[in-house]
Amino acid sequence: MFERLQTIDRRIIYLLLILVIALALLKPIGLPVKVGDNTKAMFNAIDALPPGSVLWIGMDLGVSTKAEQYPMVTALLNHAFQKNLKVVAFAMWTQGGQIFQQLVTPVAKKYNKQEGVDYLNIGYKPGNEMALRAMVSDINTGAAGVDQNGKPLSSSPLGQQVKKLTAEYVNFIVDVAAGDPGTTAYLQYVSTPEKIPMAPAVVNVSVPSEMPYVQSGQYKGMMGGLRGAAEYEILAKAPGAAAAGMDSQSLGAALIVLFIIFGNIGYLASRSKK
Amino acid sequence: MRKELPMIVTVVSGLVVVFSRYFHYGMQLGLMDTLDKWYLVSSSFAILLGIVNMVKIHWGYIRRRKEGWWNSIVLLLCLFGYGALTIQQTVDGPQAAWIFNNVITPGDSTMFALIAFFISSAAYRAFRVRTKEATVLLLAAVIVLLGKAPIGDAMINGWGNVADWIMNVPNTGGFRAIIIGAAIGAFATGFRILLGLERAHLGGTGAK
Amino acid sequence: MLLAAEAAKPYLGVFAQGMFAQFVLMLVFAFIVWFMVTRAKAGMKIPEIRKINGLEALDEAIGRATEMGRPVHFTPGLGTVGNAMTFAAFGLLGYVAKLCAKYDTRLIQTNADYVVLAINEEIIRQAYLEAGRPDAFNADDVQFMSDQQFAYASNVMNMFQKEKPAANIMMGAFWAESLIFAETASFIGAIQIAGTASTSQLPFFITACDYTLIGEEIYAASAYLSKEPVLYGSLVGQDWAKIFVFAVILVGTVIANFQAKGNWLTTILKK
Numbered sequence: 001m002f003e004r005l006q007t008i009d010r011r012i013i014y015l016l017l018i019l020v021i022a023l024a025l026l027k028p029i030g031l032p033v034k035v036g037d038n039t040k041a042m043f044n045a046i047d048a049l050p051p052g053s054v055l056w057i058g059m060d061l062g063v064s065t066k067a068e069q070y071p072m073v074t075a076l077l078n079h080a081f082q083k084n085l086k087v088v089a090f091a092m093w094t095q096g097g098q099i100f101q102q103l104v105t106p107v108a109k110k111y112n113k114q115e116g117v118d119y120l121n122i123g124y125k126p127g128n129e130m131a132l133r134a135m136v137s138d139i140n141t142g143a144a145g146v147d148q149n150g151k152p153l154s155s156s157p158l159g160q161q162v163k164k165l166t167a168e169y170v171n172f173i174v175d176v177a178a179g180d181p182g183t184t185a186y187l188q189y190v191s192t193p194e195k196i197p198m199a200p201a202v203v204n205v206s207v208p209s210e211m212p213y214v215q216s217g218q219y220k221g222m223m224g225g226l227r228g229a230a231e232y233e234i235l236a237k238a239p240g241a242a243a244a245g246m247d248s249q250s251l252g253a254a255l256i257v258l259f260i261i262f263g264n265i266g267y268l269a270s271r272s273k274k
Numbered sequence: 275m276r277k278e279l280p281m282i283v284t285v286v287s288g289l290v291v292v293f294s295r296y297f298h299y300g301m302q303l304g305l306m307d308t309l310d311k312w313y314l315v316s317s318s319f320a321i322l323l324g325i326v327n328m329v330k331i332h333w334g335y336i337r338r339r340k341e342g343w344w345n346s347i348v349l350l351l352c353l354f355g356y357g358a359l360t361i362q363q364t365v366d367g368p369q370a371a372w373i374f375n376n377v378i379t380p381g382d383s384t385m386f387a388l389i390a391f392f393i394s395s396a397a398y399r400a401f402r403v404r405t406k407e408a409t410v411l412l413l414a415a416v417i418v419l420l421g422k423a424p425i426g427d428a429m430i431n432g433w434g435n436v437a438d439w440i441m442n443v444p445n446t447g448g449f450r451a452i453i454i455g456a457a458i459g460a461f462a463t464g465f466r467i468l469l470g471l472e473r474a475h476l477g478g479t480g481a482k
Numbered sequence: 483m484l485l486a487a488e489a490a491k492p493y494l495g496v497f498a499q500g501m502f503a504q505f506v507l508m509l510v511f512a513f514i515v516w517f518m519v520t521r522a523k524a525g526m527k528i529p530e531i532r533k534i535n536g537l538e539a540l541d542e543a544i545g546r547a548t549e550m551g552r553p554v555h556f557t558p559g560l561g562t563v564g565n566a567m568t569f570a571a572f573g574l575l576g577y578v579a580k581l582c583a584k585y586d587t588r589l590i591q592t593n594a595d596y597v598v599l600a601i602n603e604e605i606i607r608q609a610y611l612e613a614g615r616p617d618a619f620n621a622d623d624v625q626f627m628s629d630q631q632f633a634y635a636s637n638v639m640n641m642f643q644k645e646k647p648a649a650n651i652m653m654g655a656f657w658a659e660s661l662i663f664a665e666t667a668s669f670i671g672a673i674q675i676a677g678t679a680s681t682s683q684l685p686f687f688i689t690a691c692d693y694t695l696i697g698e699e700i701y702a703a704s705a706y707l708s709k710e711p712v713l714y715g716s717l718v719g720q721d722w723a724k725i726f727v728f729a730v731i732l733v734g735t736v737i738a739n740f741q742a743k744g745n746w747l748t749t750i751l752k753k
Binding site: 013032250 | 304306307310311313314317318321364365366371374375378379382383385386387390391393394395397398399401402403404412415416419420422423424425427428434438441442445446449450453
């Protein structure tokens, strides 16, 4: 009888997963979220920036990672605007510029921040790492002179202020990355040669591959996955979608572990029968 | 010359990059900046190439009435329709933004969300105590899965610390080794291409 | 705002600041690889490569597809032509295409990049020609799906359901779509051989596929399968370069225990 536990129809697993995740979203349990060291380090590094410093946000994500990474950007913007930092966003991914525009508008309204003065959306420019490298020499060249909406960069105070992607004009980089091109490009072409401190905000699957750089000190912390976003929201005192999703993540993980245990019970039962 | 010319261009470009990156005078000459600008321009043209290629392939499917050819009509209509719309009103225009937010975004997010279901069925199928190594894999997976979610610490205080240790020590050590090995492998591949020893991309079936 | 930096002076009169050590390391690696390639070309003895199960299983996978009368699927992933992993896939594709031509097994090759599509079409055409089966080559089976990640993934999923390949070979640069391919192929009962140096996707391949080539094993594929001396020598050179890196790490670890910052090794590596 127990042998059948190792051949449960996957549709049952999927159905139960949907139910458990939906239930946790509708009726949250409120499990406490402990803030990890990597998120804390990143938060502290940005918190230490004096008002007026320029925070460069790399928007290297697509709408597919919306659930995991939109809360990261929102938490970051809340923190940046609380600290009166200037924010410049640039995307090597085609949808990054639009996503930033969508996310910054409500947060900017909340803190009375003006586009062109307190934040600037350079948007997406083709060329991947080449566009990024071009920004190091001259932002106008890399950006073809215009922002996400086609307005000349020279027409805004922030566009005139941030001339190059160097330590002289940019104080910290956060790359919100869902894949390549992303953090490696910033580390290789900007952060290391230009000595601008940076931290990645990456999807959960990328966390293990970013860890060596965090441990070596090349990154000043890291925001990893939905958990990282939730931790940052707590630190920035701006709870949002990430914190709300933590219960779903917990119950979903517990369900998967339960099925793994069932599968092994079934496997051991069939082995002992033989 | 069909194979020799691309090789010559490859070798010369590679040497220019090496000269521009490592030598002071190469940096001063700004050759990398020039190459970057050329690449920016050519990658913009590559988008055009992609569109032409896509139209050619799908027009071929429509003409030959290949199975599912009506999907190609829908694809071409969406390609040119959405393209024209965004040119007319920019990507933030009302209709373009509506399509982006209500069609493209949910579609892409849904595909990404499928991964959660697939990993659950893959984990259920694969994590069995068949061998010693598989058992270690299973235990690590269970500890990290629960430790990285708040439920781990809620069940047993300190579970998250064990999960963090697994991620920070053995996992990161292993990944570091893989990253170094892969980087050296990529270097050797690039070196073979520069020396003209790697010719698979020129239509051969391997090296010289 | 920070003060503007002064113009950097060349190191040793020639090198850009902070690039000397990197340049020397590049020369060391290049020399090691070149040395082994030269030995191989001269027919001198070079170390053997250990068995790589995933590559040994290729013949089995294609044979299985032939017996079942179902096609073989090959994808080089989402990488562009500038990605080293895609180059590794080119080498392997030639071998797979030749075997498929020899056994008269249908090969469906899907692509997410139009430039890679053009190269792969040429590789497969050439392979069929070399196998003496140019008539069997079908350009329609070399398909460009989409350069958008999930549009590509859903197209491939649809193709798996329709064509039901018996063997799924995934070799190259992959991202989130990797598990979508692997699980869908598993649902249809395909034998799967995957290989990537995309570290974030390796766990998915290892979990879902029958055989996985981890990291630089994919760069070994061309050499391993062709037994071409030059590629073989390059592969051995890679391994010696890794031993050199390991030696530097070991020395650095020992030194760092006595002097973590400002020791002679870190000073040299920063030059």
